[in-house]
Amino acid sequence: MKTDTVFKRAYNDALGFIAGLPEGEILPSENALGRRLGVSRTTARKVVLALVAHGVISQGSERKILRRPDVIEERFPESETVPMSAQVERQFMDWLLRDDPRPGTTINERELARRFGVATTGIREFLNRFQRFGLIDKRPNAGWVFRGFTTSFALELFEVREMYEVRSAIAFAALPENSPLWRDVEALRREHEELLGHVAERYREFSDLDSRFHLLINSAAPNRFIDSFYDLITLIFHYHYKWNKRDERQRNEVAIKEHLTYMDALRSRNRGIIELACRAHLTSARESFMRSTQFRGETAAGRPKAERAAKQIP
Amino acid sequence: MKTDTVFKRAYNDALGFIAGLPEGEILPSENALGRRLGVSRTTARKVVLALVAHGVISQGSERKILRRPDVIEERFPESETVPMSAQVERQFMDWLLRDDPRPGTTINERELARRFGVATTGIREFLNRFQRFGLIDKRPNAGWVFRGFTTSFALELFEVREMYEVRSAIAFAALPENSPLWRDVEALRREHEELLGHVAERYREFSDLDSRFHLLINSAAPNRFIDSFYDLITLIFHYHYKWNKRDERQRNEVAIKEHLTYMDALRSRNRGIIELACRAHLTSARESFMRSTQFRGETAAGRPKAERAAKQIP
DNA sequence: TATTTGCCTCTTATCGACAAAAACCAACTT
DNA sequence: AAGTTGGTTTTTGTCGATAAGAGGCAAATA
Numbered sequence: 001m002k003t004d005t006v007f008k009r010a011y012n013d014a015l016g017f018i019a020g021l022p023e024g025e026i027l028p029s030e031n032a033l034g035r036r037l038g039v040s041r042t043t044a045r046k047v048v049l050a051l052v053a054h055g056v057i058s059q060g061s062e063r064k065i066l067r068r069p070d071v072i073e074e075r076f077p078e079s080e081t082v083p084m085s086a087q088v089e090r091q092f093m094d095w096l097l098r099d100d101p102r103p104g105t106t107i108n109e110r111e112l113a114r115r116f117g118v119a120t121t122g123i124r125e126f127l128n129r130f131q132r133f134g135l136i137d138k139r140p141n142a143g144w145v146f147r148g149f150t151t152s153f154a155l156e157l158f159e160v161r162e163m164y165e166v167r168s169a170i171a172f173a174a175l176p177e178n179s180p181l182w183r184d185v186e187a188l189r190r191e192h193e194e195l196l197g198h199v200a201e202r203y204r205e206f207s208d209l210d211s212r213f214h215l216l217i218n219s220a221a222p223n224r225f226i227d228s229f230y231d232l233i234t235l236i237f238h239y240h241y242k243w244n245k246r247d248e249r250q251r252n253e254v255a256i257k258e259h260l261t262y263m264d265a266l267r268s269r270n271r272g273i274i275e276l277a278c279r280a281h282l283t284s285a286r287e288s289f290m291r292s293t294q295f296r297g298e299t300a301a302g303r304p305k306a307e308r309a310a311k312q313i314p
Numbered sequence: 315m316k317t318d319t320v321f322k323r324a325y326n327d328a329l330g331f332i333a334g335l336p337e338g339e340i341l342p343s344e345n346a347l348g349r350r351l352g353v354s355r356t357t358a359r360k361v362v363l364a365l366v367a368h369g370v371i372s373q374g375s376e377r378k379i380l381r382r383p384d385v386i387e388e389r390f391p392e393s394e395t396v397p398m399s400a401q402v403e404r405q406f407m408d409w410l411l412r413d414d415p416r417p418g419t420t421i422n423e424r425e426l427a428r429r430f431g432v433a434t435t436g437i438r439e440f441l442n443r444f445q446r447f448g449l450i451d452k453r454p455n456a457g458w459v460f461r462g463f464t465t466s467f468a469l470e471l472f473e474v475r476e477m478y479e480v481r482s483a484i485a486f487a488a489l490p491e492n493s494p495l496w497r498d499v500e501a502l503r504r505e506h507e508e509l510l511g512h513v514a515e516r517y518r519e520f521s522d523l524d525s526r527f528h529l530l531i532n533s534a535a536p537n538r539f540i541d542s543f544y545d546l547i548t549l550i551f552h553y554h555y556k557w558n559k560r561d562e563r564q565r566n567e568v569a570i571k572e573h574l575t576y577m578d579a580l581r582s583r584n585r586g587i588i589e590l591a592c593r594a595h596l597t598s599a600r601e602s603f604m605r606s607t608q609f610r611g612e613t614a615a616g617r618p619k620a621e622r623a624a625k626q627i628p
Numbered sequence: 629t630a631t632t633t634g635c636c637t638c639t640t641a642t643c644g645a646c647a648a649a650a651a652c653c654a655a656c657t658t
Numbered sequence: 659a660a661g662t663t664g665g666t667t668t669t670t671g672t673c674g675a676t677a678a679g680a681g682g683c684a685a686a687t688a
Binding site: 006040083121124125128129131132134140141153156157159160163164167223224225226228229 | 320354397435438439442443445446448454455467470471473474477478481537538539540542543
Binding site: 315316317318319320321353354355356357360422423424425434438454455456457 | 668669670671675676677678679680681
């Protein structure tokens with residue numbers, strides 16, 4: 001059966017929303033509430049019912065807020081508010097990182113299902129969606145193979161990334177003076193400078209900034225295929241940052257400076273300069289990426305134990 | 315339960331294989347047979363059992379071919395040899411073409427399941443895989459929306475295609491003299507010339523040639539992301555050719571000539587010339603593609619009935 | 629010793645069931 | 659008339675079951 005994560009998340013959100021309201025206030029209509037919580041009226045109604053049952057709002061058609069903070073803190077645990085599919089993704093990535101299977105390892109739907117505590121259907125669905133990221137292959141009637149975080153995976157990924165980004169950067173430069181994106185660049189530049197000033201303590205915040213920066217460049221000329229490729233970039237980097245902490249501060253500092261140069265180049269509107277800065281940054285990003293992780297050769301041959309251990313999550 | 319399409323296809327193939335063998339010959343081992351049919355020994359064994367039951371080969375451990383042509387013609391119907399997933403794809407594309415839903419139309423898993431005669435799971439799985447082609451979007455808990463064969467779909471598709479192909483063509487020119495791919499180009503060139511000579515009757519064969527040509531260019535520098543994008547190109551063009559017959563002969567003739575010029579350019583090894591020929595061909599292909607089909611604007615607004623009818627399968 | 633075959637186990641493909649969530653409808657309120 | 663609510667219908671998300679197919683082991687054969 002369906003899980004009720006939607007309801008639980010909505011309920012939690014509703015509590016947060018109510019906490020910010022004065023006591024005695026009348027609750028908004030079911031429709032309005034649903035809109036605010038991002039759910040259908042059916043679910044909003046269920047939330048209202050639960051709120052009444054918990055004594056957070058008054059019974060009857062009145063629906064006044066009673067505000068019982070002690071109860072208000074009784075939320076559903078985080079883990080019950082995230083839909084199964086999202087949980088599978090997380091568990092799968094964690095499994096990938098932790099177990100560190102070598103290229104060519106076959107992936108067993110049934111075993112993953114057991115391990116993750118879900119039905120095989122859920123795993124299947126995830127793998128089917130995940131397939132587009134080029135890390136796994138399907139062999140009909142015989143499961144999936146993990147292609148591995150190989151050198152060629154990284155190279156192919158960055159090759160396409162560079163093609164896309166150079167194209168977007170050049171398109172960006174061609175934006176009209178009054179495009180709101182120019183203001184976004186300036187705002188982002190300030191954030192970069194700010195972060196650079198406190199890089200020693202706050203270098204971890206770069207990951208988010210990085211993602212926003214490249215997404216901004218990309219938004220100059222939207223293309224669904226390019227956008228969807230960024231899902232992959234985001235995913236990989238998200239987990240990459242999580243699992244690899246070596247030289248993180250230094251790597252990030254270098255990248256921040258490159259971003260600044262890159263933004264200067266954009267300002268210049270000069271195509272040649274932009275392309276140069278863009279490629280320089282991406283090349284550097286690729287090398288730091290590959291240096292920081294133990295990418296493997298293509299063969300399924302083993303490698304020393306020590307090397308394996310280096311990739312474990314700290 | 316699983317369908318037995320694998321077995322049925324294997325059985326049909328086995329009959330074809332046996333038909334080419336002299337009477338009285340001994341059937342190869344189960345392992346060898348399985349390998350030849352592209353199936354596990356378990357299935358090969360099942361095939362052998364069925365062959366015996368139908369009197370095509372002798373009973374016992376002998377397994378001599380009895381060759382009863384009348385029985386040999388009793389194959390399983392085509393439709394029972396194609397796995398459900400493939401059938402869903404075909405039916406979905408046909409539905410897309412025939413019903414011609416407008417952009418923004420919601421897709422109903424349950425209804426498709428009913429219509430296609432499969433369980434919803436099958437539809438879900440297909441839609442999840444199909445999602446990467448950028449034609450549908452998922453709205454959690456509320457089904458899918460068809461984004462439509464819009465102008466922007468075509469433009470975005472061709473933009474990426476051009477980026478990829480120019481990159482591959484240039485990589486192609488850099489191949490060493492002795493690369494076997496050069497021989498493939500020459501062979502393909504001869505096929506083009508041959509086809510051009512009989513274009514009036516055989517213009518339909520171009521579709522296949524086109525696909526092979528671009529795949530060849532692409533194979534100069536393999537990249538999994540680019541390769542996977544070609545799946546989309548192939549799919550779209552496959553169905554495009556099926557549903558759009560307007561000016562087909564003329565369009566194909568033009569394209570053949572462009573391919574020839576393109577191949578000349580490759581021979582020259584000159585980067586500038588190659589890029590020119592490549593872009594010229596792709597631009598022309600894009601325009602012919604867009605002219606030949608009624609691509610719509612982005613809005614969900616209606617359009618005249620006559621225009622709709624033009625897209626029906628003849 | 630290397631195949632071939634018989635038997636057995638494990639995995640995948642596909643279905644149907646069912647609760648959660650969305651969508652619809654009609655009576656009701658303001 | 660526009661919006662709100664109660665009740666009903668439809669659709670999606672998730673599960674478990676089961677036959678088809680893959681793969682492994684060991685006895686038999688060559």
